[in-house]
Amino acid sequence: MNLVPNFLLKRASLTPNRIAIEMDQQKLTFAQLNQRSLDIASKLYANGVRAGDAISVFMKNSMEMAILLFALKHIGAITVLHNLRLTPNELAFQLKNSRSKLLVTDAEKVNPLLKVLVEEEGGIISMDALSQWEAGPFPLVEEFQLDLVDTIMYTSGTTGHPKGVKQTYGNHFWSASGSALNLGLYEKDAWLATVPLFHISGLSILMRGVIYGMRVVLHEKFDAEKVNEDIMSKGVTIVSVVSTMLQQLLDELGEKTYPGTFRCMLAGGGPIPLPVLKECEKKGIPVFQTYGMTETCSQIVTLSPEAALLKIGSAGKALFSCQVKIVDENKEVPAGQAGEIVVKGPNVTPGYFHNEEATTRAIKDGWLHTGDIGYLDEDGFLYVLDRRNDLIISGGENVYPAEIEAVLLEHPSIGDAGVAPMEDDRWGQVPVAFVVLKNLDVSEDEIVDFASQRLARYKVPKKILKVTELPRNAANKLVRRRLMEYMPKPGSTRSHDHED
Amino acid sequence: MNLVPNFLLKRASLTPNRIAIEMDQQKLTFAQLNQRSLDIASKLYANGVRAGDAISVFMKNSMEMAILLFALKHIGAITVLHNLRLTPNELAFQLKNSRSKLLVTDAEKVNPLLKVLVEEEGGIISMDALSQWEAGPFPLVEEFQLDLVDTIMYTSGTTGHPKGVKQTYGNHFWSASGSALNLGLYEKDAWLATVPLFHISGLSILMRGVIYGMRVVLHEKFDAEKVNEDIMSKGVTIVSVVSTMLQQLLDELGEKTYPGTFRCMLAGGGPIPLPVLKECEKKGIPVFQTYGMTETCSQIVTLSPEAALLKIGSAGKALFSCQVKIVDENKEVPAGQAGEIVVKGPNVTPGYFHNEEATTRAIKDGWLHTGDIGYLDEDGFLYVLDRRNDLIISGGENVYPAEIEAVLLEHPSIGDAGVAPMEDDRWGQVPVAFVVLKNLDVSEDEIVDFASQRLARYKVPKKILKVTELPRNAANKLVRRRLMEYMPKPGSTRSHDHED
Structure with missing residues (x-):
């Protein structure tokens, strides 16, 4: 078999x-x-x-x-x-x-x-x-x-050290068939890929195309006008988006709406804000919210449009071949209680490339420990509260605070560093850094330059906030969610002198 | 996984x-x-x-x-x-x-x-x-x-000794997903099961229903009027049939046709005669011809409607996860050459229940030897010539009953036809035909003339025996070996000696 x-x-x-x-x-x-x-x-x-x-x-x-x-x-x-x-x-x-x-x-x-x-x-x-x-x-x-490795994609995870996620031929097949069992498969389907093929959101579209015999419309990058144009004129029926893209598509669309044959906005990267959902409903645009990651070869939990307005903020239920549960210290917790999201299914990675240690840590008894926090409601719908260790999603890219902190700590003048997300109209979220300086003369620009040489642009902190100390727990571990307390309100300026 | x-x-x-x-x-x-x-x-x-x-x-x-x-x-x-x-x-x-x-x-x-x-x-x-x-x-x-046995169904095969075919959970899943990848999966799909659930043709509908989340409309047995009624009034979109059922449905349908939402007649149990295909095309009824067996957990090769009239008599191509090839003495033969049909895929049985010997004989190196005879054309379309145990060998020539039956069914006065071998002193075996007439006035000579114009001489039935019905099993499939019960003793009746 x-x-x-x-x-x-x-x-x-x-x-x-x-x-x-x-x-x-x-x-x-x-x-x-x-x-x-x-x-x-x-x-x-x-x-x-x-x-x-x-x-x-x-x-x-x-x-x-x-x-x-x-x-x-x-x-x-x-x-x-x-x-x-x-x-x-x-x-x-x-x-x-x-x-x-x-x-x-x-x-x-x-x-x-x-x-x-x-x-x-x-x-x-x-x-x-x-x-x-x-x-x-x-x-x-x-x-x-089916159990041979086909593709590898790197994710940074909690430690800041990127790990290569193994995706087998079977992972790709089960991912594609699981998606079809949920979204259906129509003769005239055409899926628009505007997300990069080096991400699983993009690659999985290419794989579905070949497995389904379905046309893929490929864009080099996301451009709202071009996406809307292709939905209108090229018979595109499904598009994969993240929340901010969806907002831009609606803005660009204005008073118009899509043809009746358009059947799915597959929306990953966090919950869709209610006003956006409402507007999509008004325009008859079906939005399927979804939760997935490189390790699950794209979708593992998806919310159908019927439930979208009843279960606002939910990512949905695990696909047919998949399972999800919430654990706390390795024990399953009851509905309504938050804990770590763990998932299982034939689309889940067998582990990390040349990294047995990370594999053993992440996969226990067939269950992948995502590091994300969430809960299941009484009806079994998943709500994702927090991405793994404060994952920041910026314009659809995963940004890992630990990776940025590790770079900042390499700077001779920085004694301590913590990174947190800040809301941003264009990108959804952007990273900002809180730093404790050893040498007070170093400027924000110098730090940004230093980071820019070492980190992809989307990972470079958009603000550097100087603080006298960082919130740490008894074990001296950085409590990133408490960084938010130091955060300037959106729209306020000169926020980097917060400690004054 | x-x-x-x-x-x-x-x-x-x-x-x-x-x-x-x-x-x-x-x-x-x-x-x-x-x-x-x-x-x-x-x-x-x-x-x-x-x-x-x-x-x-x-x-x-x-x-x-x-x-x-x-x-x-x-x-x-x-x-x-x-x-x-x-x-x-x-x-x-x-x-x-x-x-x-x-x-x-x-x-x-x-x-x-x-x-x-x-x-x-x-x-x-x-x-x-x-x-x-x-x-x-x-x-x-x-x-x-996935590799545990879920169901067992007995088939007689070539030897006459029934063997229990093991069908695993994985076989059922892959069969259902393979069918969806080929036929698509629509939100409003409803599949009518009029074939018995104790056959794979029926059971596979029930499994698809649960795997797809699709409504199954269940009938106790085939009744053309009731089937047409449910297609008309119950939103049935797919029906599994064999050739004769399709003919009866068309007869019962008369001048009417099906709603535009009806999208698939999945037709197994041998090729559909050309006039029936033509009538379905005229009425806009999509017919997907298919080849499969208990051992493949339903379909393994299916012909799409686009190809139906271009590839008349073909069963189509192997489904996405499946493979088919033609072998002669365990060697693959080139396109156009007949041999044994062997198939492979995750929907294929791991073997026979408590029967290692039959398993070893049938499955070699992952390939199931079906015992059926066929060929692949230059484009890779499968033509099933006959189930091996029905092969008639006449004067060293291979004669395939299904081929003769298809010709007889083209005759406007013939409602049903079955062909079997009769022992013959000179040729070893000769084919004889059993026909159910729609018009009783047609003579044996007329039928023989009709066949002679369409078939090589050695394939023309040496007797035409008029009967009121043919032996069919619960799935309405012709049981050719039971035709022998209708056979006159050698020399007992006037024989139409065609060789003269």
């Missing part, structure tokens, strides 16, 4: 002439997508890429990226997907940790960065250069073994 | 108020179906039924039968489903072979038969009596292990 046909190979044989991916004016059928990925696979193989090799991909959403992703599966290589916003240091860590043999990138943009890395880490190639490589025969992987 | 929630328990928690099953004027929601099956489970347990026990079910389609089937899963018992048309000897064989601990039946009908068995095999109870049993607490199976 553990072997299924190679997804794209099978799809191309079942429905060769259906459109697989549409991007701007470009379209590829499943047969073309398959043919082009077979071509790239043969070039990769001729140049030494083998089954089981970890191969890094550092690219923006494009046809070429999709082709490459399926090429790597044709060989049986493990694909490591990196966030394009990583700094050289961050990328270097992930390359080393994943033991990547080769990094493929859309060259022109990232060349300066890669120059730094190339000496240190070896094999780096642009997608253009790869296309020029010699081709040759290669052993095509005709069947996928 | 091997554990998923108990299907009905999960479904009842996700969509408790949706209708699960509708039969005549009775309706049960998923919550009610679950509650009633928990009640029966507690009674079974209090009276000694345990996880892993084989429990036999000998019932006609009913709410009670559906409830019982899910009750047995709640305990973790193995359900053995018996064909209601079995003779006492046949049933006794299956009970003994499966080591059934208890047989549950809808008493009044089968009492005389069961009296014979009760002394020999022990525990037999009517569903009515079971409902009166004491209840008690029991250990509810909250998670299904």
Whole structure:
């Protein structure tokens, strides 16, 4: 029961002439997508890429990226997907940790960065250069073994040390089938991916496309006007969004509404504010709120539109093949009581890449301990109270306070640091830092510069607030939620002199 | 990846108020179906039924039968489903072979038969009596292990010795998800089961209902008028049929047609004759032809309506998670060449119950050898020529009854046709045809002429025998080996010697 046909190979044989991916004016059928990925696979193989090799991909959403992703599966290589916003240091860590043999990138943009890395880490190639490589025969992987690792994505988690989440072929299949059992699967479905393919929210759309035989409309990045245009004119029926995107779509939409065939806004990254939900209801736009993470290969809990206004703020119920429960000190707690959210299902990662310790800590008896806090109501609906250790979600990107704090503490003038979210109209949340200085002469700009060199831009604190001490508990552990007490009210200015 | 929630328990928690099953004027929601099956489970347990026990079910389609089937899963018992048309000897064989601990039946009908068995095999109870049993607490199976056996169904296969086909929880899940990936899954779907639940064609509908959260409309048996009525008035969107049922539905339908929401006639049990396909196309009735068997837990190869008229006679392509190939002496043969059909996929049985020998013979290296004969065309579409045991070998040539029947059914005066081998001194075997006439005036010579124009000489039936009906099983499938009972003794009647 553990072997299924190679997804794209099978799809191309079942429905060769259906459109697989549409991007701007470009379209590829499943047969073309398959043919082009077979071509790239043969070039990769001729140049030494083998089954089981970890191969890094550092690219923006494009046809070429999709082709490459399926090429790597044709060989049986493990694909490591990196966030394009990583700094050289961050990328270097992930390359080393994943033991990547080769990094493929859309060259022109990232060349300066890669120059730094190339000496240190070896094999780096642009997608253009790869296309020029010699081709040759290669052993095509005709069947996928469901428990083999397909993709790796890094998340930072609680410690600040990024961990590579293993996503197996089975994880992807069960995720796609679980989503279809919940949302249905219509002949005319087309799913718009405006989220990055290096995130599970984007990659899972690409996988569903191939598994369902469904058209994916791909955007390089989120642009509200373009999204609305494609919903109107390209027959898009489903879009994956986060809360702030949804707000922008509504703003851009103005008095108009979507065609009746539009059937799902799949909204992740935290609850949707009530006024947004109400407006969507008024416009007849079905919103499915969802909770998921890299470790669950996208959705694991989803709220149907019928329940959206009855269960405001809820993420819904665990999908058909999945389970969710709330535990406190490893004991399940009754309805209404908050605790850690733990989840289980065939879409849940088997663990972290080259990191047994983190795996053992996170997965116990088949249950993944998410580190997120929440409760189940009497009807079994999940309410997420707090993302894992104060996870900040900024424009759909996960920002981990611990990772930023670790960087700030490297600065010679900073004695202590704590990071917390601040509400932001555009990004939903942005990180702000509270610092205890050893040397009072250091300026906010200097600290921001220091952080910018070490952290992707979305992780750089938008404010640096100088304080005399940080809230710590008896065990001297930082109590991040109490940082909020130091927080300036939204809209107030000159907030960085809060301790005055 | 091997554990998923108990299907009905999960479904009842996700969509408790949706209708699960509708039969005549009775309706049960998923919550009610679950509650009633928990009640029966507690009674079974209090009276000694345990996880892993084989429990036999000998019932006609009913709410009670559906409830019982899910009750047995709640305990973790193995359900053995018996064909209601079995003779006492046949049933006794299956009970003994499966080591059934208890047989549950809808008493009044089968009492005389069961009296014979009760002394020999022990525990037999009517569903009515079971409902009166004491209840008690029991250990509810909250998670299904995908590789555990859920159900057993007996098939005769080529040797005439019935074998119990093991169907695991995983087989059922993958079958349901594979079907959805092919046919889609619509919010308003309702699947009509008029085929028996003791056959995989019926049981798989019940499983899909629970896995999809879809309404199942259940009939005790096939009745064309009632089926058409329910399609018209009960929002049925999908019906599972065999070829003759489809013909009867069209006849009964007359000038009318189905609502636009009706979206699938899933047609198994052999190819649909061209005139029937044409009429369905004219009426806008989508027909999905399919090939499957007890061992594949229902569909494994399905033909979409787009391809139906381009690939007449084809069963289609293997579903997304499945594979099909044609072998001759264990070697794969090229497109266009006939051989044995072998299939693979997570919906394929792990083997036969208490019959290692048959398992080893049928499943080699993960591939199930179906014993059926067919070929794949250049585009990968499967054509099933015949079930192997019906193969007629005449003068060294292979003759496939299904092919001859399809031709005869194109004759406007022939309502039904079956072809069987007759011993022949000169050729070894020759085919003879049994026909049910719509117009009694047509002569044997006319039919032979009609066939001769369409078939190579060695395939033309050497006798045309007029009968009033053909032997069909409970699923309405032609039982060719029983045609022999209609056969005249050699030399006893005037033979149409076509070789002259």
